Amino acid sequence: MKQHNYQTQITWTGNQGKGTLNYKSYSRSHEILVTGKYKTIQGSSDPSFLGDPSKYNPEDLFLSSLSSCHMLWYLHLCTVHNIIVTQYVDNATGTMEESADGSGKFTQVTLYPIVTIADSNMKELAKSLHEKANQMCFIANSCNFKIHHQPSILIE
Template sequence: MSSTHRFAAHLEWTGAASGPVRDYEGYSREYRVDIEGKPSLRGSAAPPFRGSPELHNPEDLLVASLSACHCLSYLALCARAGIVVLSYEDDASGVMAFDRTAKVMKFSEVMLRPRVRIAAGADVDKARALHETAHHECFIANSVNFPVRNEPLVTLATLEG
């Protein structure tokens, strides 16, 4: 596998159809992201920044990217370790606030709360430990400059299911 991978996206401000940017309050924040071979993604600013609450926003997508990357890293580690994962869910959340020192709005942390159910007889301690390894292997978490924490819960399935 190559040690360099490239990713590309095309963004178009579709809000232009509603009129030009004349003042901060009045312009549409809608945009579309196109990635070759994939469905388009419609987005907007987050509601606190005058965006549409019905559309994806960059802040939600950042939290979702961190959650998805941890999930995929964890599942790969479990597969390699022979731990059978039956289900995986995460209630991820991020905190964004004004940094008075840097004088910018930025994320201060993201918390992942994965809930994993593994097959009866699997090694629960090993499954828990793999969350820490997944955190260190997650490409997206390694790319951000704020803490990404996780509070995993691993449960063992009963012999009936």
């Protein structure tokens, strides 16, 4: 079995002079850096947890990881099946439930890919490949809940 290793660096940038003296004394701001990548991602927590709403939070990145992994597998599968995709947009949604102790977990994600293809004869196959993409997606396979899909297939 092949192994692929990944490494990121997270640097907290939110010390406002008092460190973590109390819950409101620090910013949740941080930087996400991946060696060799073009830009640093500015992160924070969700605004519900005193985060900066203009920055990406872990929940945003988790949902976008699921959506983009699915898309990349889907495009690959379309190539294998000679389906020409000319446009792909996904408006993914997710629900995270917070527990009484402050912990939480995602309980539901639905992907809503809108895929435009060139050949109307391939519409049913194009729609069915979303299930296979879900089975192949590395991120979806790492989740402990089902990822739902409600695809739309348009013809160019």
